[in-house]
Amino acid sequence: MSRDAAELSRRLARDAEAVCRHYLPNGRRQGQYWTVGDARNTPGRSMFVRLKGPEAGPGAAGHWTDAATAEHGDLLDVIRESCGFTSFGDVAEEARRFLSLPRVDLVQTINPEPARAAMGSPEASRRLIAMAQRIRGTPVETYLAGRGIVPVHDAGALRYHPRCYYRPGDGSPARKRPAMIAEVTDLGGTITGAHRTWLAPDGSGKAKIGTPRRAMGELLGHAVRFGTANDVLAVGEGIETMLSLRLALPDMPMAAALSAGHLGALVLPPALRRLYIARDTDAAGDRAVASLTERAVAAGIEVLVLSPALGDFNDDLQATGLDDLRAALRPQIAPEDVARFIQNGTTGRC
Numbered sequence: 001m002s003r004d005a006a007e008l009s010r011r012l013a014r015d016a017e018a019v020c021r022h023y024l025p026n027g028r029r030q031g032q033y034w035t036v037g038d039a040r041n042t043p044g045r046s047m048f049v050r051l052k053g054p055e056a057g058p059g060a061a062g063h064w065t066d067a068a069t070a071e072h073g074d075l076l077d078v079i080r081e082s083c084g085f086t087s088f089g090d091v092a093e094e095a096r097r098f099l100s101l102p103r104v105d106l107v108q109t110i111n112p113e114p115a116r117a118a119m120g121s122p123e124a125s126r127r128l129i130a131m132a133q134r135i136r137g138t139p140v141e142t143y144l145a146g147r148g149i150v151p152v153h154d155a156g157a158l159r160y161h162p163r164c165y166y167r168p169g170d171g172s173p174a175r176k177r178p179a180m181i182a183e184v185t186d187l188g189g190t191i192t193g194a195h196r197t198w199l200a201p202d203g204s205g206k207a208k209i210g211t212p213r214r215a216m217g218e219l220l221g222h223a224v225r226f227g228t229a230n231d232v233l234a235v236g237e238g239i240e241t242m243l244s245l246r247l248a249l250p251d252m253p254m255a256a257a258l259s260a261g262h263l264g265a266l267v268l269p270p271a272l273r274r275l276y277i278a279r280d281t282d283a284a285g286d287r288a289v290a291s292l293t294e295r296a297v298a299a300g301i302e303v304l305v306l307s308p309a310l311g312d313f314n315d316d317l318q319a320t321g322l323d324d325l326r327a328a329l330r331p332q333i334a335p336e337d338v339a340r341f342i343q344n345g346t347t348g349r350c
Contacts, residue, residue, distance in 0.1 A: 005076060005088065005171055008095045010055040012075040013062035017051050019075050022098065023082040024049070037220060038066055039073065039081035040120045044220055046261045049078070068219075068259040070211045073169045084118025125184070125194035125217035132159030132181045139203025140180045144243065146204060148317040153246045157183050157224050158239075166198055166209060177207055182224040182239055184217060184258070187269055193217025195224060195239070195258055215258055221267040227253035229269045232337065234306070235292070236278030236313075237263050237285065244317040245278055245306070248326040249333075252276070252341040260284035264291030274302045274334060280312045306332050 020034035027036025037044025046068035138160035164179035184193035198207035257263035
C-alpha cells in the first residue's frame, strides 16, 4: 500500500463507524462491528467491519471480511466498492472529501473513457458474462474434470474468461487471470450477478491466490441455475457440489446459492411442491438448511435434505465415484422421484 493510501486508510479508521454509516447505510452496528451484505452496500449480514482497534496491522479498525465470499479489505475498499470507482485517484479524492482534507489535483485525460458500469454492479456482471466464452475446450472443462465432473449438464450458466481481473485487495496492482464465470439469475432468468473462480492457467485447479472465489452483483435470493425448475428443485451452496449432484440426477433442476447465508435466503419458485436441500456438513450448512426448511414448509413445500458422507457431494464424488454417489442418493429421494430422476448412463452436453 502506498504512503498516501496508508495514511488515508488510517485516518478513515479513526472514525470507522461514521464511514460505515455514510457509505454502508444498509448495515447496522452489532457490538464492535458494522454488519452489512457486502462492500457494495447490499442489505445483509455477511460482511463485518471492525469499528475499534489499532490504526494499522492485525485487528485494525476499519478492516473487514465478507464471510460469504472470503473477500477482505479496509475502508478505502469500502469507498471504492460502494461508490463504484475504478481508479485509486477517484477513491483517494472521495476519501479526502469525506475527511475534509485539501483536494489533490488529478491529471485529466484529454479523451475520457466512455461511462463504465459501477464496479460490482449487476450491469458490470452482465458485461463480464457477455465478454466470456463457452466452456467447451477451455481450462474450465479441465478444472471440472479434475473434480470428477464429466460431463457438465446444462453448462449454459458457466463461461470462461481468459483474462479476468483479480484485485488482491492489498494495494498491489490488479492482474488478469483465467477464470470460470457463473451467471447468477433471478427466477425470471435475468442476470443479477456473477461468480468468479480464478483458475490455474492449465485448469489443473484453482489459482494459488488469496481469494480464488468472489461474487459480484445482487446475490441475495438468486442463484446459479442448472435446468429450469417447476415442481421439483434441488438447491445447495457450491457450484461444484450441485454439478456433482447433477451427474447422479441429470434431469433434476438444480441451483447453487454460492454460500450458506445466501442458501437460507433463496427465493423459491411459486409452483414448487418438493425441495431437496443438499447439505454441507458444517455448522453454517446446518443453519442454512434450518432457515430454508422453515421458509419452504411455511409455503406448503415438502422438504427433503440430502446428506453427503463427507464434507459435500463433490467430496463424495471424488472419493467413491458416480455409481456409489447415485446409490447413496437413491434412499434419500422420494420414491416417485427415483424413477423420474435417477438414471444410469445419461450424458449431457456442455
